Amino acid sequence: MSAPLAYAAEKQIAIAAVRRACVLTASVFNKLVKQETLVKGDKSPVTVGDYSAQAVVNTILGRTFPQDPIVGEEDAADLRQESGNTLKDRIVQLANETLNAPLLAGEKEEWGLGPSQGQTAEQLLDAIDRGNYAGGRTGRFWTLDPIDGTKGFLRGDQYAVCLALIVDARVELGVMGCPNLPVTASDPSGPRGCLFVAVRGQGAYQLPLADPFGALPGTRLQIPPTTPERLNFLESVEEGHAKLSFNDRVAQILGVTRPPTRMDSQAKYCSLARGDGAVYLRMPVGSGYREKIWDHASGAVLVEEAGGIITDGRGEPLDFGLGRTLGENYGVVAAGKDIHAKVIAAVKQAKAEEESPKL
Numbered sequence: 001m002s003a004p005l006a007y008a009a010e011k012q013i014a015i016a017a018v019r020r021a022c023v024l025t026a027s028v029f030n031k032l033v034k035q036e037t038l039v040k041g042d043k044s045p046v047t048v049g050d051y052s053a054q055a056v057v058n059t060i061l062g063r064t065f066p067q068d069p070i071v072g073e074e075d076a077a078d079l080r081q082e083s084g085n086t087l088k089d090r091i092v093q094l095a096n097e098t099l100n101a102p103l104l105a106g107e108k109e110e111w112g113l114g115p116s117q118g119q120t121a122e123q124l125l126d127a128i129d130r131g132n133y134a135g136g137r138t139g140r141f142w143t144l145d146p147i148d149g150t151k152g153f154l155r156g157d158q159y160a161v162c163l164a165l166i167v168d169a170r171v172e173l174g175v176m177g178c179p180n181l182p183v184t185a186s187d188p189s190g191p192r193g194c195l196f197v198a199v200r201g202q203g204a205y206q207l208p209l210a211d212p213f214g215a216l217p218g219t220r221l222q223i224p225p226t227t228p229e230r231l232n233f234l235e236s237v238e239e240g241h242a243k244l245s246f247n248d249r250v251a252q253i254l255g256v257t258r259p260p261t262r263m264d265s266q267a268k269y270c271s272l273a274r275g276d277g278a279v280y281l282r283m284p285v286g287s288g289y290r291e292k293i294w295d296h297a298s299g300a301v302l303v304e305e306a307g308g309i310i311t312d313g314r315g316e317p318l319d320f321g322l323g324r325t326l327g328e329n330y331g332v333v334a335a336g337k338d339i340h341a342k343v344i345a346a347v348k349q350a351k352a353e354e355e356s357p358k359l
């Protein structure tokens, strides 16, 4: 008998956790009311969907991998205040509805899913706070973005539930659930809901979000050659997240003729991996913001396993061993092997122009 593939158990549980969280976020979207969104200290929004998705994923991970720390985006501090009571009650209700839901296709009871798996409010707040791990260079931990692209989620656009396993600073497994992403980009009004999985050394795959286990191993993704017709950029919708004017200049240097595709969340990495767009470019807006590991970890391994390259804006590898952030922000460039070096060269040229503008 051949040895089981590396991270087989982690992959299963991560898929199950991300799918359950997607069921929750998709249903919450239809019921979301204005009072169910908070503005965090950094002015960014967080909804009951973000909190309850983090509670669900961390609870599911904790049952099978109780020793594994988690670097999660959200924390429960605001929910532990008197003023957070209404929000907390709603989160407890949503998380328990999701955890207690009957087994979905392909799920196993031994994963701690299904009826009577409900948790107390305190247990759920503690589950959210299991995401407070500091990260670091050595050892194994998960990183979770319960809703990446919260602004997209609120608009009804793209968002993703993103979970990755990092071992000794290397991303080994990435799972992303994209409830609003069309199954094929060529049919934008067709069926939606995709799940993306990559294990290092085992390839990148797309699965249907509604029944991922029934479709394993899924459709293998390989970034196609970057022909001039295919050459376009994938970039943020939000001007405050990336310097979009810089992207325009880089695109011009590269001779890109197609307009950029603007999309929230790591769904951009998924789109790159399956060839819907050719270059992911995210350069800092100059606010001193540091990129967070949960915003890139699962996308990074997906792109690499689809045959692409991901680096910072200087061509240096992203460092997932620095803690909760990627350290000083030099941006992110992800693209196919045939074009990545050219993008880095164009970024360098655009930067040089910025630093010594022609009079």
Ligand SMILES: Nc1ncnc2c1ncn2[C@@H]1O[C@H](COP(=O)(O)O)[C@@H](OP(=O)(O)O)[C@H]1O
Pocket: 044, 073, 145, 147, 148, 149, 150, 151, 235, 236, 237, 238, 240, 241, 242, 263, 264, 265, 266, 284, 285, 287, 289, 291, 292, 295
């Ligand atoms: N000034 C900034 N520069 C870069 N990224 C930022 C930023 N402010 C917030 N973000 C991050 O941008 C992410 C969304 O990325 P995108 O623009 O590609 O959709 C947000 O994730 P969340 O929505 O999970 O908070 C947030 O972490």
Ligand SMILES: [Mg+2]
Pocket: 044, 045, 046, 073, 150
């Ligand atoms: Mg956020």
Ligand SMILES: [Mg+2]
Pocket: 145, 147, 148, 149, 294, 295
């Ligand atoms: Mg995010």
Ligand SMILES: [Mg+2]
Pocket: 050, 073, 145, 146, 147, 148, 149, 150
């Ligand atoms: Mg988020």
